[in-house]
Amino acid sequence: MSLTSKEAAESLAQAEQAHRRSAELYHYSRAAPHLIMWGAIWVAGYGGTYLVPNYWQWLWGALIVCGCIGGYFVGQVRPDCKNGAWAWRMTGVMAVAVAFVACTYAIMWPVHGAQYAAYPALLTGAIYAAVGLWVGLRYLVTGALVMALTLAGFFTLHDNTILLWMAFVGGGSMILAGVWFRTV
Amino acid sequence: MEQPDAIIHQPVRLKIMAALKPLPTNDPVEFVRLKALVNATEGNLGAHITTLEEAGYVSVDKDFVAKRPRTRIGLTKQGRRAFQDYLDYLRGIIETAAG
Numbered sequence: 001m002s003l004t005s006k007e008a009a010e011s012l013a014q015a016e017q018a019h020r021r022s023a024e025l026y027h028y029s030r031a032a033p034h035l036i037m038w039g040a041i042w043v044a045g046y047g048g049t050y051l052v053p054n055y056w057q058w059l060w061g062a063l064i065v066c067g068c069i070g071g072y073f074v075g076q077v078r079p080d081c082k083n084g085a086w087a088w089r090m091t092g093v094m095a096v097a098v099a100f101v102a103c104t105y106a107i108m109w110p111v112h113g114a115q116y117a118a119y120p121a122l123l124t125g126a127i128y129a130a131v132g133l134w135v136g137l138r139y140l141v142t143g144a145l146v147m148a149l150t151l152a153g154f155f156t157l158h159d160n161t162i163l164l165w166m167a168f169v170g171g172g173s174m175i176l177a178g179v180w181f182r183t184v
Numbered sequence: 185m186e187q188p189d190a191i192i193h194q195p196v197r198l199k200i201m202a203a204l205k206p207l208p209t210n211d212p213v214e215f216v217r218l219k220a221l222v223n224a225t226e227g228n229l230g231a232h233i234t235t236l237e238e239a240g241y242v243s244v245d246k247d248f249v250a251k252r253p254r255t256r257i258g259l260t261k262q263g264r265r266a267f268q269d270y271l272d273y274l275r276g277i278i279e280t281a282a283g
Contacts, residue, residue: 002186002187003188003274003277004277004281005277005278005280005281005282008273008274008275008277008278008281009274009278011188011193011198011274012271012274012275012278014195014198014199014202015198015199015201015202015271015274016202017202018198018199018202018203018221018222019202019203019205019206021203021221022202022203022204022205022206022207022213022221023206025217025221026206026207184217184220184221
């Protein structure tokens with residue numbers, strides 16, 4: 001049995017398509033637990049800030065530390081990540097993002113609470129959308145959705161209600177995206 | 185390689201091998217997930233996996249998770265090498281034809 005170049009090209013295209021799809025879905029499945037965990041952190045953080053606004057720094061500080069530590073352990077669950085490289089990287093990404101947000105607040109001085117609430121969510125959405133340009137459509141859709149929902153809440157809601165919006169709509173959409181990422 | 189590997193050169197088995205290739209050796213894919221990935225029926229996929237397993241190209245691990253049976257499939261070293269040889273063979277044909 002010998003193949004013509006046309007048959008060889010068709011077989012190669014089939015193989016590349018299956019390879020690409022599998023690699024993309026594998027990437028999604030690795031990211032899914034992180035999305036679900038950070039979605040839950042958003043629910044707790046924004047919801048808690050709405051309920052006890054005077055303690056928001058302590059609440060978010062504790063949640064971010066939990067998120068970074070949790071990200072390491074969630075990353076370790078994968079058998080291919082037992083060496084910890086992926087897990088440490090995920091924790092590092094979160095630490096860089098948190099540091100970036102803190103630095104931005106330090107130099108930009110937001111003037112009202114809604115800006116504090118919306119900015120990290122916008123940044124998260126932008127990161128996901130940017131990653132989506134390389135990895136796959138689901139990241140792009142998730143990022144765009146988080147950004148759009150954040151802006152919708154920022155421009156239409158008043159007082160502290162944006163915190164509830166970010167908790168249930170922002171955090172909820174992250175959790176749903178995580179569930180979506182787990183599907184084939 | 186004078187001829188394509190007959191075990192891999194079958195559309196469903198080619199898709200199985202290609203879908204398994206990007207996965208780490210120690211993180212096999214579940215049967216139900218692979219079924220959706222290659223868009224095959226359960227019986228069809230099972231038969232092709234048996235062929236690949238008999239050739240030593242894939243490993244099949246069966247266990248129980250929360251009392252439910254789970255089957256996971258991964259590419260063996262031999263399978264990874266055979267698939268790479270197969271891809272090289274295809275590329276060689278295309279390059280030769282292109283001159």
